[in-house]
Amino acid sequence: MTPDDRSPSEQDELDELSGLSRRSFLKGAGGGVVAGALAGGLAQPSTSEGVVPQEASAPGASTVSLSGRHQIALQVNGEQVLVDVEPQTTLLGALRHHVSPPMTGTKEVCDRGSCGACTVIVDGRPVYSCMQLADDMPGHAIRTIEGIGTPDDLSPVQEEFCRFDGLMCGFCTPGFIVASTACLEKHGAPDVDTIKRELSGNVCRCGTQTHIIRAVQAAGESGVLKGER
Amino acid sequence: MTSARNRPEWGSNDTHALLNSDIPRVDGPEKVTGRAIYTHDIRLPQMVYARLVVCPYPRAKIKSQSYRKARKVPGVVHGAPFKEVGDSIAFQGADGVVGAIVAETPEAAAAGLCGVKIDYEVLEPVVTPEDALAPGAPVVGRRGNVTGLSSSGDRAEVEAALSECAAVVRGTFRVPVQHHVSLETHGVVVDYRGGNEATVYFSTQGVTGSNREFASHLDLPSENVRVVAHNVGGGFGAKFGGGIEGRIACELALELRRPVHLMLTREDEFLMAGNRSGSEQRVIAGASRDGVFKALAVEADRHGGVGRGALPTPPYIYSVGNTYSEIRSVHTATDSSRAMRAPGHPQASFAMESVLDELAYGINMDPVEFRKKNLADPVYHRQLDRVAKEIGWLEHPHRTQPGVPENALAVGIGFGVAIWGSRSRDITVVDVRIGPDGSVLAATGVQDIGQGARTLVAAIVAEELGLAAHEVSTDIGDSRLPPSVASGGSVTTGSLGPSVKDGAFNARVELAKRIAPMLDAEPEEIRFADHRVFVEGDSGRSVSWKQACASLGKDPLQVSGRFQPHLRDQGIHGAQAAKVEVDLLTGRVTVLKMVSIQDQGLPLNRMAIRSQMNGGMIQALSFALFEERVLDKKTGLMLSGNLENYKIAGCGEMPELVAIIDDEDTREAVMGMAEASNIPGHSAIGNAIYNACGLRLREMPFTPARVLQAKGGMS
Numbered sequence: 001m002t003p004d005d006r007s008p009s010e011q012d013e014l015d016e017l018s019g020l021s022r023r024s025f026l027k028g029a030g031g032g033v034v035a036g037a038l039a040g041g042l043a044q045p046s047t048s049e050g051v052v053p054q055e056a057s058a059p060g061a062s063t064v065s066l067s068g069r070h071q072i073a074l075q076v077n078g079e080q081v082l083v084d085v086e087p088q089t090t091l092l093g094a095l096r097h098h099v100s101p102p103m104t105g106t107k108e109v110c111d112r113g114s115c116g117a118c119t120v121i122v123d124g125r126p127v128y129s130c131m132q133l134a135d136d137m138p139g140h141a142i143r144t145i146e147g148i149g150t151p152d153d154l155s156p157v158q159e160e161f162c163r164f165d166g167l168m169c170g171f172c173t174p175g176f177i178v179a180s181t182a183c184l185e186k187h188g189a190p191d192v193d194t195i196k197r198e199l200s201g202n203v204c205r206c207g208t209q210t211h212i213i214r215a216v217q218a219a220g221e222s223g224v225l226k227g228e229r
Numbered sequence: 230m231t232s233a234r235n236r237p238e239w240g241s242n243d244t245h246a247l248l249n250s251d252i253p254r255v256d257g258p259e260k261v262t263g264r265a266i267y268t269h270d271i272r273l274p275q276m277v278y279a280r281l282v283v284c285p286y287p288r289a290k291i292k293s294q295s296y297r298k299a300r301k302v303p304g305v306v307h308g309a310p311f312k313e314v315g316d317s318i319a320f321q322g323a324d325g326v327v328g329a330i331v332a333e334t335p336e337a338a339a340a341g342l343c344g345v346k347i348d349y350e351v352l353e354p355v356v357t358p359e360d361a362l363a364p365g366a367p368v369v370g371r372r373g374n375v376t377g378l379s380s381s382g383d384r385a386e387v388e389a390a391l392s393e394c395a396a397v398v399r400g401t402f403r404v405p406v407q408h409h410v411s412l413e414t415h416g417v418v419v420d421y422r423g424g425n426e427a428t429v430y431f432s433t434q435g436v437t438g439s440n441r442e443f444a445s446h447l448d449l450p451s452e453n454v455r456v457v458a459h460n461v462g463g464g465f466g467a468k469f470g471g472g473i474e475g476r477i478a479c480e481l482a483l484e485l486r487r488p489v490h491l492m493l494t495r496e497d498e499f500l501m502a503g504n505r506s507g508s509e510q511r512v513i514a515g516a517s518r519d520g521v522f523k524a525l526a527v528e529a530d531r532h533g534g535v536g537r538g539a540l541p542t543p544p545y546i547y548s549v550g551n552t553y554s555e556i557r558s559v560h561t562a563t564d565s566s567r568a569m570r571a572p573g574h575p576q577a578s579f580a581m582e583s584v585l586d587e588l589a590y591g592i593n594m595d596p597v598e599f600r601k602k603n604l605a606d607p608v609y610h611r612q613l614d615r616v617a618k619e620i621g622w623l624e625h626p627h628r629t630q631p632g633v634p635e636n637a638l639a640v641g642i643g644f645g646v647a648i649w650g651s652r653s654r655d656i657t658v659v660d661v662r663i664g665p666d667g668s669v670l671a672a673t674g675v676q677d678i679g680q681g682a683r684t685l686v687a688a689i690v691a692e693e694l695g696l697a698a699h700e701v702s703t704d705i706g707d708s709r710l711p712p713s714v715a716s717g718g719s720v721t722t723g724s725l726g727p728s729v730k731d732g733a734f735n736a737r738v739e740l741a742k743r744i745a746p747m748l749d750a751e752p753e754e755i756r757f758a759d760h761r762v763f764v765e766g767d768s769g770r771s772v773s774w775k776q777a778c779a780s781l782g783k784d785p786l787q788v789s790g791r792f793q794p795h796l797r798d799q800g801i802h803g804a805q806a807a808k809v810e811v812d813l814l815t816g817r818v819t820v821l822k823m824v825s826i827q828d829q830g831l832p833l834n835r836m837a838i839r840s841q842m843n844g845g846m847i848q849a850l851s852f853a854l855f856e857e858r859v860l861d862k863k864t865g866l867m868l869s870g871n872l873e874n875y876k877i878a879g880c881g882e883m884p885e886l887v888a889i890i891d892d893e894d895t896r897e898a899v900m901g902m903a904e905a906s907n908i909p910g911h912s913a914i915g916n917a918i919y920n921a922c923g924l925r926l927r928e929m930p931f932t933p934a935r936v937l938q939a940k941g942g943m944s
């Protein structure tokens with residue numbers, strides 16, 4: 001069945017099913033700002049500081065289509081990536097399922113902004129990628145775990161995670177590494193309270209938090225700047 | 230140890246070259262860079278995504294249902310019910326899975342789910358034990374709402390003993406249902422495209438043998454089904470069999486002949502992936518004036534939903550003169566409990582450590598002294614003394630009576646102890662291969678669920694051959710590899726370690742035989758250390774590791790290792806202390822510091838053990854202060870169904886944690902310790918609250934509301 005076969009009312013209903021609820025929810029809640037603030041552990045109510053200036057300045061944002069699959073260009077880890085998405089596709093979904101090859105380092109745990117496993121850096125700030133619509137992302141610089149060090153060439157904070165055993169099962173780890181990288185880039189050599197606050201949007205069930213805090217502290221103190229390669 | 234003997238020995242715990250030190254995880258670099266692939270991350274050509282249609286009500290009847298609209302959503306390839314109109318749902322969880330949607334993308338599957346229309350007749354939910362016990366309540370358990378009653382001891386004797394006690398305490402202790410919250414949800418990717426073979430990627434704690442379960446679902450010979458779990462995002466006891474999601478994924482793959490990705494959503498996970506059973510324990514306990522625990526009577530209900538629940542028979546750990554107990558399961562129409570890190574023990578610990586504490590204060594005795602007086606095993610004495618010292622108990626101002634806070638903030642300290650069997654199984658086989666290029670590979674089916682199994686395998690082999698842990702490659706998490714154990718009940722270390730050691734030992738002995746003529750020595754004289762192979766007492770006669778391996782010619786050296794019972798032991802203890810601050814105005818409890826000490830024989834990887842201890846303390850803190858499954862009594866709907874309303878402790882709540890490895894345990898044998906470290910922390914926190922301000926909280930979690938309620942009841 002092609003879209004033309006359907007009666008208008010049926011098409012409307014199907015559009016509705018295709019996740020417009022998430023779309024309107026995220027739009028309504030100013031998802032970018034809320035997520036960014038939570039990932040950073042800061043409760044900033046201001047919307048003027050949003051990581052993702054939505055329709056206004058984002059090229060592409062003004063021309064998003066509201067239904068069907070379409071292609072957008074994302075800037076991920078310094079490279080332009082063309083990706084087919086649907087209106088309800090989140091940045092997390094785009095990374096994990098639609099870019100090719102898929103970027104599965106960013107994890108999905110709650111899919112609603114309460115665990116931090118999906119943290120990426122957008123224009124320098126940590127953001128929950130499950131709370132961002134992919135369609136709002138063109139024009140923004142996205143950094144994911146894949147852009148922070150490789151197994152043979154770890155970033156300073158990744159090295160400290162290994163040294164202090166800041167990981168067990170490892171499922172929360174990419175989110176923590178990204179949030180820690182953003183924290184170090186913002187604060188240089190953060191103290192323990194700052195680290196706790198900046199990482200309070202990430203959860204770990206295995207219980208690695210105290211080792212993580214020590215690793216981030218060590219990475220800050222070592223002075224090798226800020227998780228930059 | 231690389232001394233030549235005719236059977237492998239660990240040797241004295243303080244003479245290891247690599248083991249018993251801090252060994253960074255060999256898979257750390259993969260995990261910190263997001264390169265480690267978990268089941269969630271499997272992407273295959275032609276793969277489709279399945280979502281389950283889950284009834285949110287515990288008990289209901291399907292009045293009507295339609296998948297028509299769902300099937301029309303672009304991208305949806307399949308949508309069908311498992312139940313008919315008129316069928317009922319008997320309990321929340323597996324029985325609530327009423328259909329499935331399969332689509333080309335996760336978005337289309339989610340949209341398809343929104344298109345499923347089901348009209349339910351909602352039946353009386355029966356989600357609280359009170360409702361299950363009410364006269365005329367609908368029967369929700371297979372054999373009634375109350376099952377498994379067992380009793381032990383003589384009630385009359387206990388009552389007689391109680392009548393002679395100087396201090397008698399009575400209390401009802403309530404522990405809520407807790408969720409595992411593995412960050413990777415349950416699920417599988419079934420790669421079946423028709424034909425006679427399949428590969429199943431499976432987030433599991435037990436790889437070996439799990440191919441049989443999937444083979445039966447797929448109707449294939451079990452040797453044609455391979456199960457892979459290279460990395461597992463946590464399990465904590467809930468991830469053994471494939472569950473209903475595993476069976477459904479197989480059925481869908483059979484029907485569609487395409488790889489099916491079926492991972493539970495977080496909401497599904499809370500509804501149907503198991504939990505730690507709750508409990509209600511009604512306790513009467515008595516002690517003599519000189520601090521002897523004389524009598525204990527416990528009536529307890531296990532709250533395991535449609536499952537049995539878990540609770541050890543009292544008395545728990547402590548010696549008590551006379552004990553009477555009566556335990557039963559009270560069933561509600563909720564998801565079955567599953568094993569969770571030390572099943573039943575944290576629940577028992579809470580009631581037992583709390584009454585013990587009350588008795589101690591009741592006779593004006595230091596609760597540490599009271600504990601020691603009623604614990605026969607001297608290991609507990611040294612462990613309690615150690616944590617007491619480390620937490621600052623000796624300088625603490627109020628040790629035999631709770632503090633009387635001068636302002637709103639009160640600080641207190643509490644204690645608890647642990648016990649675990651740490652048994653092992655004898656089935657693990659480890660293949661070790663040394664290549665002429667100097668490469669070493671150790672292979673066995675075991676899974677790394679975060680406990681560090683991969684690192685343990687590499688490190689044991691590396692030490693034996695004089696290498697570094699990262700120089701030994703490992704191949705694990707695959708049902709086609711030599712068998713190993715399921716990781717549950719702290720059995721991995723004790724079951725795996727001896728087989729790895731045996732394999733490493735055999736590899737070393739075999740290599741020594743080949744090298745000996747080259748060095749003009751007897752094989753027994755050959756030693757391995759620091760990347761060199763040399764003759765004992767004559768380091769001049771030596772070759773490098775690479776040269777030694779090159780002498781193998783073109784064929785690698787291959788040996789196997791098997792379980793060696795003398796290399797493992799069992800039976801561990803453990804003690805913990807917690808220091809808290811109670812804000813009596815807001816009711817908020819802040820944990821300031823926790824100390825844990827743990828014995829485990831030879832500590833193979835000290836850093837991984839400290840991580841396990843931290844994990845135990847953090848999970849206990851989280852359990853103590855935050856965690857509770859909440860169901861609406863009227864509708865049965867889950868109100869705590871995602872991480873924003875089922876809170877677990879985060880970085881902001883982290884106290885100072887001190888993890889002490891008990892090196893006075895000199896057993897030259899290995900055993901697991903993860904369960905024990907998860908047992909007493911929340912009890913210690915509850916006792917610390919009492920020590921701070923005299924409020925005895927008998928219901929978990931210790932929320933501000935409960936603190937204020939207890940305070941109101943006092944004044």
Ligand code: FES
Pocket residue numbers: 107108109110111112113114115116117118119128129130131
């Ligand atoms: S998956 Fe995005 S915050 Fe949990």
Ligand code: FES
Pocket residue numbers: 167168169170171172173203204205206207208412462463679
């Ligand atoms: S390491 Fe397992 S959840 Fe954090």
